[in-house]
Amino acid sequence: MxxxxxxxxxxxxxxxxxxxxxxxxxxxxxxxxxxxxxxxxxxxxxxxxxxxxxxxxxxxxxxxxxxxxxxxxxxxxxxxxxxxxxxxxxxxxxxxxxxxxxxxxxxxxxxxxxxxxxxxxxxxxxxxxxxxxxLDRLSTGDRIGDLALRHAHPKWIVEEFDAVLGPDETAAALEADNVAPPVHLCAKPGRIDRDDLAGKTGGTPGRWSPYAVYLPGGDPGKFKAVATGRASVQDEGSQLVATALANVPMDGPDASWVDLCAGPGGKTALLGALAAQRGASVDAVEIAPHRAELVAKAAKGLPVTVHTGDGRDFGPRGTADRVLVDAPCSGLGALRRRPEARWRKRRSDIDDLSRLQRELLEAAIGLVRPGGTVAYVTCSPARAETAEVVTGVLKAGGVELLEAQSITRTVPDSDRDGFVQLWPQRHGTDAMFLALLRRLS
The missing domain is CATH 1.10.940.10 (NusB-like)
Structure with missing residues (x-):
């Protein structure tokens, strides 16, 4: 043979x-x-x-x-x-x-x-x-085109990164996309301590998230803590943005949390673990049935109720205390995780997604009570999916922008005009975007 x-x-x-x-x-x-x-x-x-x-x-x-x-x-x-x-x-x-x-x-x-x-x-x-x-032979002298050639990205994606980072850092961001990311684990609070998880897996505690552990390599599923649901595989940036929502100080009740776009369930499970420690509960909404099943599996044993449906129609209005909108996006912030993804995406995808993102954020603002908090999250730095969506909602009134202090005061170079923007080349995370909003009335 x-x-x-x-x-x-x-x-x-x-x-x-x-x-x-x-x-x-x-x-x-x-x-x-x-x-x-x-x-x-x-x-x-x-x-x-x-x-x-x-x-x-x-x-x-x-x-x-x-x-x-x-x-x-x-x-x-x-x-x-x-x-x-x-x-x-x-x-x-x-x-x-x-x-x-x-x-x-x-x-x-x-x-x-x-x-x-x-x-x-x-x-x-x-x-x-x-x-x-x-590369020298194929170079044209066009800065963006040559960056696309040298770092193997479509030109339009280079333009999106360059519009946010500027010419001094764009190349570093593209280069970081071409390095396979390490495995990050999340120690679910109340189920396992981060340092205990690091000891059991041979990993090291993360730099930013109090729940993150970096693995040196190998299959994370082989560890008992992961197999039994006490820990999960989750990028540290995802941990940070979910935790930031939970960390916002609020007056009044704090028992009803909602994740409007829950699949596949990583952020839901972390929110559920945090909610369990505070006597709160999480309603997790996912439009795709197979992804809703993944959410239920990820949040098993936690105070999480999974609903299969469209987050834009979930209610009743004005009743939630904290709402996460982990909006469907282009995924430009996680290109290092799927090598083929960059060649499949088109700029037109962002145009279609930005309308949905705006509708979901507006639904979340309607769902949260006055004084409650909404976290708008994407795994993309593209302006049309991030700052432009949030700025449009802010202009409409009724909400104010909050500083994500748990991130901006501990993670250097993460502030982006009042929002949070994480980057692989700066922070070792996916390029996660976060805006925290409080409903005024």
Missing amino acids: SRPNPRHVAFDAIRAVSAEDAYANIVLPRLLAVTGLDSRDAALATELTYGTLRNLGTIEQVLEAAAGRSLDSLQADLVDALCLGAYQLLYTRVPTHAAVSTTVNLVKAAVSPRVSGLTNAVLRKVAARDLAAW
């Missing part, structure tokens, strides 16, 4: 993403389980898959220059194989002869022997220059 080939596994994963719109973080583990690759080969297959998908736009520009033709003129499975081979040549230490010969053999077996000669010729041309030389 032949030994499983990590490059074939990577190719199959890339094909699934390309042809079937699959998610790499779902399809690759399945392939690894089926093929039974040992740990070393599994690591190689993972690097090749994620690296190729993450750098796809830049790799395709190099390949078109090397081939002297548009990649649209080639069959799709051949393009995927060429991208896999070019990634090895440009971004890894795999020797040229190995990268070329293994890709040619892959094409013969998985695409067609008839195009193996073309594969060899194109990859030989790619190998004639290293990455730096290719």
Whole structure:
């Protein structure tokens, strides 16, 4: 029986993403389980898959220059194989002869022997220059376009980051997107202490969240605290914005909390654990039934009631004390977690989402009582999904902007004109945005 080939596994994963719109973080583990690759080969297959998908736009520009033709003129499975081979040549230490010969053999077996000669010729041309030389050759002198090329992001995403960060920091943010993030755990308050969780997992306490633990690597599901629900996998930035809502001082009752966009349930579970310590309860609203099931699982044993429905229609009005709007968004703040995501998104997605985000925030303001607090959260720094949504609501009146003191006073460089903006390159978190609002009347 032949030994499983990590490059074939990577190719199959890339094909699934390309042809079937699959998610790499779902399809690759399945392939690894089926093929039974040992740990070393599994690591190689993972690097090749994620690296190729993450750098796809830049790799395709190099390949078109090397081939002297548009990649649209080639069959799709051949393009995927060429991208896999070019990634090895440009971004890894795999020797040229190995990268070329293994890709040619892959094409013969998985695409067609008839195009193996073309594969060899194109990859030989790619190998004639290293990455730096290719980037110099393809550079146009346009600052945004060259940043997009060098850091493998669509140009429009670079523009969105640049509009918020400015030219001095945009490159660092793009570079941070290309580094695989560490695993963050959340020690659910009242269920396990953070330092105890760090000791049991071999992790280290987080810098910002009182519940965060950083893992050095490996499968977090193997730890008993995670398997039993006392801890969960959750980015530290998500922990911070959920905790910020719970930490806002308020006058009057504080027993009814609502999460209007609860799926998949990470923030809901943290809010539920905090609510349990204060004698409060959480109503979690999720429009998608399968995601509502995930919320129920994440919040099992906590004072959380899950409702399947549209957060824009949840009521009754003026009764909630604290409301979280973790709004559906473009996810530009978490591009480092899904390598293929950046190439699937379009600027038009933001236009559609911003209308929904505004409607959800308005619904939350109607739901909360006078004196109550609303947290508006997105995992995106894009202006149309963040400051513009909140500013529009503030202009309409009836609410005031609050400082998220639990974040801005402890996490440096997190204030953004009265809002909170976290960044991977500054804080090691996803690029989470938070605005805290108090209803006045």
